[in-house]
Amino acid sequence: MEGKTKRSIVGIMLSAVRAWIYEPLTLLATDKRAVAGFLIVLFYVGLAVIGPMVVPLDLTPNLERAYLPPSLEHPLGTDPWGRDIFAQLVHGAPDMLVVAFLAGLVTVLIGTVVGIFSGYSGGTVDLIVMTITDIVLTIPGFPLLMVIAAFLIGSGIEVNIFMAAALLSITSWAGLARAVRSQILSIKKEPYIEVSQTLGLGKLHIIFSEIMPNILPYIVMNLILSMIGALYSYVGLMALGLLPYRPGNWGAMMHMAMAVSGTVTGVGSWYVLAPAAAVTILQIGLVLFSNGVDKIFNPRLREK
Amino acid sequence: MSTPLIETIHTSKIFEVRKGLLGVKRHIRAVDDVSLNIQENEIVALVGESGCGKSTLGRLMLALLKPDEGQVKFRDKDIWSLKGEEFKEFRRSAQLIPQDPYSTLNPMKKVISALYPQLLKYKIASNRSEARKMSAELLEMVGLSPPEDFLNRYPCRLSGGQMQRISIARALSVKPSFIVADEAVSMLDASLRIEILDILLNLRKKFSTAYLFITHDLAIARYFAAGERIAIMYLGNIVEVGDTEEVIQNPMHPYTKALIMSVPVPDPKLAKERGLPPLRSLEIPSLVELPSGCKFHTRCPYAEKICEEKMPELREVKNRLVACHLY
Numbered sequence: 323m324e325g326k327t328k329r330s331i332v333g334i335m336l337s338a339v340r341a342w343i344y345e346p347l348t349l350l351a352t353d354k355r356a357v358a359g360f361l362i363v364l365f366y367v368g369l370a371v372i373g374p375m376v377v378p379l380d381l382t383p384n385l386e387r388a389y390l391p392p393s394l395e396h397p398l399g400t401d402p403w404g405r406d407i408f409a410q411l412v413h414g415a416p417d418m419l420v421v422a423f424l425a426g427l428v429t430v431l432i433g434t435v436v437g438i439f440s441g442y443s444g445g446t447v448d449l450i451v452m453t454i455t456d457i458v459l460t461i462p463g464f465p466l467l468m469v470i471a472a473f474l475i476g477s478g479i480e481v482n483i484f485m486a487a488a489l490l491s492i493t494s495w496a497g498l499a500r501a502v503r504s505q506i507l508s509i510k511k512e513p514y515i516e517v518s519q520t521l522g523l524g525k526l527h528i529i530f531s532e533i534m535p536n537i538l539p540y541i542v543m544n545l546i547l548s549m550i551g552a553l554y555s556y557v558g559l560m561a562l563g564l565l566p567y568r569p570g571n572w573g574a575m576m577h578m579a580m581a582v583s584g585t586v587t588g589v590g591s592w593y594v595l596a597p598a599a600a601v602t603i604l605q606i607g608l609v610l611f612s613n614g615v616d617k618i619f620n621p622r623l624r625e626k
Numbered sequence: 627m628s629t630p631l632i633e634t635i636h637t638s639k640i641f642e643v644r645k646g647l648l649g650v651k652r653h654i655r656a657v658d659d660v661s662l663n664i665q666e667n668e669i670v671a672l673v674g675e676s677g678c679g680k681s682t683l684g685r686l687m688l689a690l691l692k693p694d695e696g697q698v699k700f701r702d703k704d705i706w707s708l709k710g711e712e713f714k715e716f717r718r719s720a721q722l723i724p725q726d727p728y729s730t731l732n733p734m735k736k737v738i739s740a741l742y743p744q745l746l747k748y749k750i751a752s753n754r755s756e757a758r759k760m761s762a763e764l765l766e767m768v769g770l771s772p773p774e775d776f777l778n779r780y781p782c783r784l785s786g787g788q789m790q791r792i793s794i795a796r797a798l799s800v801k802p803s804f805i806v807a808d809e810a811v812s813m814l815d816a817s818l819r820i821e822i823l824d825i826l827l828n829l830r831k832k833f834s835t836a837y838l839f840i841t842h843d844l845a846i847a848r849y850f851a852a853g854e855r856i857a858i859m860y861l862g863n864i865v866e867v868g869d870t871e872e873v874i875q876n877p878m879h880p881y882t883k884a885l886i887m888s889v890p891v892p893d894p895k896l897a898k899e900r901g902l903p904p905l906r907s908l909e910i911p912s913l914v915e916l917p918s919g920c921k922f923h924t925r926c927p928y929a930e931k932i933c934e935e936k937m938p939e940l941r942e943v944k945n946r947l948v949a950c951h952l953y
Binding site: 512513514516517519520521522523527531532535536538619620621622 | 685689690714720721724726730734739743780797
């Protein structure tokens, strides 16, 4: 490596692609379940990004075509107002993915920061922060979400996707914060942390360069699990009609299906089953994918 | 004597323990009124059984723990009063080689990341590629070659001996004047120990580093600190300090005698001849409820009335320091 002090930008980019995309993918490829999950998630992302450009969404009611079974023209049939269910699913996908990802991100961010802060500080700070965390842990999350959502609707505040994401992570960070804290407590006593101290490398180095790599696999795994949780809550709130209606939203579709009693009569079963299946398959994909994450981040699990 | 490189002056470290749910707080004096100095380029072997406070003393000298009583001085300055650049200089000068090779390196990071951050921090290397070159040289110095093979490895793909060599390279990377080697070879195979000790001794010639060599193994102490000093520790106190060979050949403190007696000798005849009345008790007193007076009197075969009442001070006896009422 000596002598190569100046590398071209292309070279740096190539090695970055190698380190951040190619190598993780080869590691992922060793786990079939993770590959399956990755492909499912990739399919959904493709659906959300490209789908709305390809599949037109026509929301004008046409009662003559109501409750049609699946056909070539309508792959998943039509809803009680004669609109294509597949097109609605496709147009709802970006919203679902963005909210799930943002909510997962916020959850993990709060959980990690609180956990590291509490565990690394120790003493009284740790005691106070963890007591607050414990209180948040005991709050039943979903009922609280229902109350807040109902309040938001009642007060007429417009709920955008960022608010929805923040709302969904309102209690879910607590469990992660506790788990991260306990990991910090054991890691900070490791000899390599002591040596970093005697080398005078500083707190920031210790937290970001020594501790972080050790909890990163766990955090990424939790990002995915939090996304799963957020997705369920989001669909659930929408299905209960507690968040403002958004056309194409999968939860909102279920809500409409229930409203026109498609669930009871069975006539409109496609209208309720299609979004439910869409959510479930995405969740399965995420769960499977999360299995591969540990392998990517943990050198001890890599086999070469 | 010139100014010592590092010294503890009546230093104590007290840990608090709470027994049971509503138990009373108790204090453990892990290090109790210890005064020990280490000169530039000197080796002091610190020997004692596990739990006697050896590692705590090492950590006090490295400013990883703050003494509750007394002082730790580095080049005649209290290390806890150092600020800014001075403290940074102390951090560079005093390093640690921990015991367990398997947890001495961050399992999630490549070997090179154990070496280059400090080279950049102390401007020993001016840029990353120079730091990489220096890291390779450090690995070569501790006998890992070709170094390029090791720089990009994760610790899980190294043996215990290799990890300990890297640990040594890391400690030496900042050119310290003082190293605490905390049981640095006790977890290695016997066949590897001498090799690692020789690396340390050879590098000491090159860098003239002072060592506090913590061990529970007298044979290892005798080898490493040959011609240097040895300090014997018992329940938080230093009980005897002197020339390594003299102390081992002719121990004065009853605890030192017992410690040396406990080393198995292959010849049973010889073992009998070494003669020391048996210890009164084999049980190590609880750290929470220490015996009065001399802490060794409950086990000491020579104990007298005064030993139960008065704690003996470390006194100079025949070119050495002993804490015992017998002398």
